[in-house]
Amino acid sequence: MAYPYKRFRELILAYYDRHRRQLPWRATKDPYHIWLSEVILQQTRVDQGLGYYLNFVQRFERVEDLAAAKIERIYKYWEGLGYYNRATKLHKTAQRIVREYGGKFPRSADELITLPGIGPYTAAAIASICYDEPIAVLDTNVVRVLSRVYGLQEDFGRAAGKKAFGQLADQLLDVHRPGDYNQGVMEFGALICRPKKPKCTQCSLNQYCRARILHLQEELPIKRKKIPKRHRFFYYFLICVGDHIIIRQRTHRDIWKGLYELPYIESDQVPSNTQIKRCLKSWGIHHYQDICASDLKYKQTLSHRYVHARFFELKAKNIRQNAGLYLINTKNLSTFAFPKLLNWFFKKKLLILE
DNA sequence: AAGGCGGGGAA
């Protein structure tokens, strides 16, 4: 047998009431704050997003402040969080809330989901938490908990799986406390029914948990096969012009879109001298001295790729300003791709960033 | 249906 839906509800709510973490967005039902927290937490751990959330609510107190802000400033506060597309959508949605909704968030999940950056999960989360709409959220925590407790061996990545989990979730939902119930399942999934080494001995649902009975805790939920990682090699140029350096903004559809970075050549091999010269010329740099390869090599393992970086330094004079290339004072504010690396690099060069 | 989009923590 498996848990009756009613019993599941009760146990989840009991767990949440007793063990939930005190988090700043749990002390409010203000849709602006809930929305902010939910977007920040998309594919992001609570620990990692918490500081960003606090910065945002402090710097942008109301949705009007966010709507009126320059996108560069929003990027700056988003710097290092990843999935930078979210920052763009955050700005767009804030502006639509102010312009089309008079600063008030729409109250239904159906309307919320039409806003940029708000999908099925976020819409359901805001509607249930802020307005008590009886709608179940489905995030990775919920999918994991349901798949284990009810032994649901469907792939949520497939249409059939979405349907199966959706139906189960709808029936389990506590319609009287939808917000608490939703957060309760997620909290339970994050702290007890974890992906690895779930705490089954402390679990208040271990009695009839299908996965535990069948020893399938580590096998569930069923996942799609993973995508192989790709290697990418970036050869960056630190070009000093007096006390300025040259940066440019990534505009094409690719990783780090919208962020600033040093000019670079992407290639599987170390670029040759003639290759470098040709590139510098295309960037409007004709006069320079001392191209020296820095001994700094950098490797970063991201979710879907390996990033290898190598640096060349040179001094230039009389550069021609052309589109897409910026001269900035090294003290200036910009939003960088992998900022930690560049901060470290500039510090080493005794230049100060910020 | 599949793939792109990040950075960090944990094992």
Place this chain on the structure above:
DNA sequence: TTCCCAGCCTT
């Protein structure tokens, strides 16, 4: 190293 995280969007 690999896996995973309060998902969304485009193709």
